[in-house]
Structures are given as C-alpha cells and as structure tokens.
Amino acid sequence: MGKIARVPVPKLSALLAAAAAGALALSALPSNAAEPVQPVQPAVTTDISSAFTAASAKYDVPREVLVAVGYAESHLEDHGGRPSQSNGYGVMHLVSNNKNPTMSEAAKLTGLPVEKLAKDIPSNIQGAAAVLDSYADSAGLQGDARKDSGRWYEAVARYSHSADGPTARLYTDEVFRIIGAGVQAEGVTVAPTKVTPQRGTYAKVAPLGTRTESSVAAVDYPGAIWNAACSCNYTVGRTKAISAITIHVTQGSYAGTISWFKNSAAQVSAHYVIRSSDGQITQMVAEKDKAWHVGTENPYTVGIEHEGFVDNPSWFTDAMYKSSAALVRNIADRRGIPKDRAHIKGHSEFPNQTHTDPGPNWNWTYYMQLVNGGNPNPPTYNFTTYGSGVRVRATPRLNGTIITELPGPTQVFVTCQVQGDTVTAEGTTNNWWAKLRDQGGYMTNIYISDPNPKLPGVPVC
Known part of the structure; x- marks a missing residue:
C-alpha cells in the first residue's frame, strides 16, 4: 500500500469510549499493517x-457463513x-474507520x-x-430461517x-462462492454447501464489472x-x-480495498487492484493520473495492488x-518500459519507503x-516416495531416469524453472534449479539443484 502510514483514524477515542470502559484505544495500535510491529504471541x-x-x-x-466471512x-x-x-x-477483520464501525459494535454487543x-x-x-447476529435481527431474520445460509446475504x-x-x-458474492466451495484451512474445515443466495435488495444491484460504453472507454487495459x-x-x-511499475499487496481483501479507495478518508489509491481467487482486475485511477500509492515516487509509476x-x-x-x-x-509495451526488475519493482524497493510489500x-x-x-503453465512434476526418501523422475529428455533422492513427505510438487539463484545441493553448485511449489506456507522457498554434472543446465525435474 502507499501512504497508509499517514492516514489518521477518525474519532477513535469517541468510538472506544462508547465501546467499553478501559478498552485500549485503537489509536495506540499500529495504523499500518506493513510496518514492522512485534506480534502478540498467544x-x-x-x-x-x-x-x-x-x-x-x-x-x-450458521457456521459456514461465519467461516466464509473470515476466509x-x-x-x-x-x-x-x-x-x-x-x-x-483479526481473523474476522473487525474495523474502525469513518465508514465501518464493526469493532465498536462488537465491543458494545459482547462487552x-x-x-x-x-x-x-x-x-x-x-x-x-455478534455483529452479524444484530444485522440479521435488524433484517427480521428469525427462527428456522436463520438456519438457511442463503437468507444471510443482506446481513453479510x-x-x-x-x-x-x-x-x-x-464482497458478498465472494463470501457465498466460498460457502459453495467449502473451506479447508489450517485448523478449520467446512464442507462445500449448496446454497442459493437470497440477495433481497441487492438483486437489483448490477454486479461490479457490468460493462457499459463509458466504463469500457475509461479503462487503459x-x-x-x-x-x-x-x-480526493x-x-x-x-x-x-x-x-516504472509498482507491485503492492493490499493488506486486505479485494472488495475491501476497492471500498477503501472510494473512501474520502483513505488518502491513498492505486491504478489497479487484482483479485486472488481468479485474477479479476479493477482499474480505479486512469494511468494518465497520479495515484497515491508509493509516496515521493508517485509521479512516474503505475501502481498495482494484489489482494x-x-x-x-x-x-x-x-x-x-x-x-x-x-x-x-x-x-510496459504501451509505455515503452523495459520488462526488468529495474523498472518493475515492489513497493519496498522504491526510495523513501517504509512498507514491506510485496x-x-x-x-x-x-x-x-x-x-x-x-x-504461462510451467510443468509440474510429481515426487513419489520410494523407501525412505523421495525420488525424482527426470524429464523425457532423460528418459524418465531416477536421478536423485531426497527426504520428504509422501507427495510434493515442483515447478521447473529455467534459471534461478545459485544453489548448492547433492555436491553440485549451479544456477539451474527446481523450486518446490509452496503448500500454503509449507515447504516455502525450498530449491533443488541439478545433481548431474554430466548434464549441466538440466533442471532436476
């Protein structure tokens, strides 16, 4: 994100006073998720x-509704x-800003x-x-109707x-997509649930992305x-x-970021926002205009936020x-920008920055x-267990020969790269490698070097 560290949170003391006596003022909490802050250890x-x-x-x-909102x-x-x-x-993103009072509401409702x-x-x-419950009550959702996840659309x-x-x-369509797909996260499992969203007043709202002649004319991409x-x-x-092009991470959800850039209190924006689940792209500032995303370097950059x-x-x-x-x-092609790391950089790599993204x-x-x-579709290879270790079968170029063994779980996956960091493994040092595909933070940034000195330049897979 760009100038978030400079954004004051409005009237927090009043919100917190209404929330609970003795509560810690959120103004005393860090105002920017990208700042180096010592996390609280449970x-x-x-x-x-x-x-x-x-x-x-x-x-x-409904538990599936609660989990899907959190996810x-x-x-x-x-x-x-x-x-x-x-x-x-937190997990549920309780908020305190000039448009979203869920934190103060939660404090009042729970004590x-x-x-x-x-x-x-x-x-x-x-x-x-507690907040979702209060919204459901306001919408008149009572009795057995509460058990129907589809009836919670307006509350969500x-x-x-x-x-x-x-x-x-x-936002809400994404929550209900997650309900339908189910959730398998660390410590939490929710089976896919067939649900028919009852959108109520939102049934008449055109989904974001409905194209008109003017909206098509407005986009650069x-x-x-x-x-x-x-x-503003x-x-x-x-x-x-x-x-130059700046790569950001939103420190928030796709819909939440879009909403924030439309909020007059934000004092921050980017040219584009990209959704995690499917890569959907929303443009919010024309490239000819200066978005506020990377401080002093705004005048010459295009900013892209990633959910x-x-x-x-x-x-x-x-x-x-x-x-x-x-x-x-x-x-880059339209603007004549070289497609290299000197011109396509992360937020943290520009001068005068305090942020760490991406x-x-x-x-x-x-x-x-x-x-x-x-x-665009790098080959994926399966590591299959033999005995005490994982044996790697080579590409067809090596006729499927087993060329190395390494300890590991029963099944992992690698993404073959062409050339990467210099790696020493199996007694060989070179810059041809395969990288284990990240498993949601498990086995992250593990590289395997080419172990076969007779075939230099051939990745392990």
Whole structure:
C-alpha cells in the first residue's frame, strides 16, 4: 500500500469510549499493517475450529457463513494482531474507520474490550458473530430461517460496509462462492454447501464489472473493470513520464480495498487492484493520473495492488500471477518500459519507503518469467516416495531416469524453472534449479539443484 502510514483514524477515542470502559484505544495500535510491529504471541494454542463452533452456537449464525466471512477477509489469519490497510483487525477483520464501525459494535454487543477483540482470535470471532447476529435481527431474520445460509446475504453485505451497492455485492458474492466451495484451512474445515443466495435488495444491484460504453472507454487495459476511486484520493495529471511499475499487496481483501479507495478518508489509491481467487482486475485511477500509492515516487509509476497479506502466501495464486503479469506486460509495451526488475519493482524497493510489500512470499522469478512471455503453465512434476526418501523422475529428455533422492513427505510438487539463484545441493553448485511449489506456507522457498554434472543446465525435474 502507499501512504497508509499517514492516514489518521477518525474519532477513535469517541468510538472506544462508547465501546467499553478501559478498552485500549485503537489509536495506540499500529495504523499500518506493513510496518514492522512485534506480534502478540498467544499464551496457548488457539483451537480456531472450536471458536467458530462456539460463536456460531451462541449467536445463532450458521457456521459456514461465519467461516466464509473470515476466509474472505483474512484466509483465517490474524496477522499477529496487526491491522489491515483500512484499520481492521483479526481473523474476522473487525474495523474502525469513518465508514465501518464493526469493532465498536462488537465491543458494545459482547462487552469485551477492544484490545481483546483485536488480538484474541476467539474473541474476534465472537465479536463478528455478534455483529452479524444484530444485522440479521435488524433484517427480521428469525427462527428456522436463520438456519438457511442463503437468507444471510443482506446481513453479510451490511457487514462489509462497502462504499456502494455494487462493491457490497462483489464482497458478498465472494463470501457465498466460498460457502459453495467449502473451506479447508489450517485448523478449520467446512464442507462445500449448496446454497442459493437470497440477495433481497441487492438483486437489483448490477454486479461490479457490468460493462457499459463509458466504463469500457475509461479503462487503459481492455480486461479491466472500471470503478473509479474517490477523486480526493489521487491527482489529476502527472508531472513526469511513466517509467516504472509498482507491485503492492493490499493488506486486505479485494472488495475491501476497492471500498477503501472510494473512501474520502483513505488518502491513498492505486491504478489497479487484482483479485486472488481468479485474477479479476479493477482499474480505479486512469494511468494518465497520479495515484497515491508509493509516496515521493508517485509521479512516474503505475501502481498495482494484489489482494492479500504479505505474511500469507496462500493469497498469491497462479491466477493472480498470470493476470497481473499480463497487465504489466501490456502497460510496459504501451509505455515503452523495459520488462526488468529495474523498472518493475515492489513497493519496498522504491526510495523513501517504509512498507514491506510485496514481501518474501512473492515469487519474483516466476512472475518475471510470465511478464516476459515465458511459459504461462510451467510443468509440474510429481515426487513419489520410494523407501525412505523421495525420488525424482527426470524429464523425457532423460528418459524418465531416477536421478536423485531426497527426504520428504509422501507427495510434493515442483515447478521447473529455467534459471534461478545459485544453489548448492547433492555436491553440485549451479544456477539451474527446481523450486518446490509452496503448500500454503509449507515447504516455502525450498530449491533443488541439478545433481548431474554430466548434464549441466538440466533442471532436476
């Protein structure tokens, strides 16, 4: 994200005073998730699955709805108690800003202090359940109707506190997509649930992305959806020619980021936002105008935000990488920008920055291969267990010969690269390697070198 560190959170003291006596002021909590903050370590291991079950039962919210909201917001990560770009906290993203009061509402409904709601996972889940319960009550959802997940559509849409109807529908449709697909996250499993969303008033709202003649004319990239940021969050025109592209991570959800850029209090924006699940692209600022995303370097850059959080690689999907790379390639070709790492850089790599995005989980090697027209579908090879170790079968070029063994789990996957970092393995040092595909943070950034000195330049797979 760009200038988030400079954004004050409005009237927090008043919100917190109404929330609970003695609660920790959120203004004392960090205002920017990308800043280096010491995370709070829980004293005991949290049973997040039980926390969802308990909150669901206490507030009569379907468990699949509660889990899907949390997964859409955070992939069920609390990020050590650090806030999102819109000042939201925890697995359920309880928020305190000028448009979204879910944190103060949760404090009032549960009687829990804000600090606990922000940093204790079960309390955070309980707070969200209480808020959803209150919204369902306001909508008249009672009795057996509460057991029908599809009837919770409007309550979930209200929970998002989106900037407008189309953005609220974008958010809620994603939650219901997750309900239908099911969730398998660390510690939490929800089976796929067949559900028919009853959109109510949102049935008449055109989904975000419905193209009109004017919206098609507004975008610089043909595949993008036009949804303008608040004019108070960017500058019309530029003072320098575009010569670089900035890669960001939103520190929040796709719909939440779009909503934030439309919020007059944000004082931040980007030209594009990309969704994790399918690579959908929304353009919010015209390239000819200066978005506020990378501080002093705004005048000459185009900013691209990617849905997710820097500390959780599960957000960085292949669909997102491919979509983003196609966009970057298009911008670079139109603007005459070299497609290299000197001109396509992460937020943290520009001068005068305090942010860390896109962080160590962003796969720059694969991404730049895609940007430069490399194979968009790198081959995947299966490691199958033999005896005590994993044996790697070679490419057809090596006639399927087993060429190395290494300890490992029963089945892992590798993505073959052409050329990468210098790696020493199996007694050989070279810069041809295969990288184990990240398993949601498991086996992250593990490389295997070519062990066969007779065939230099041939990856292990």
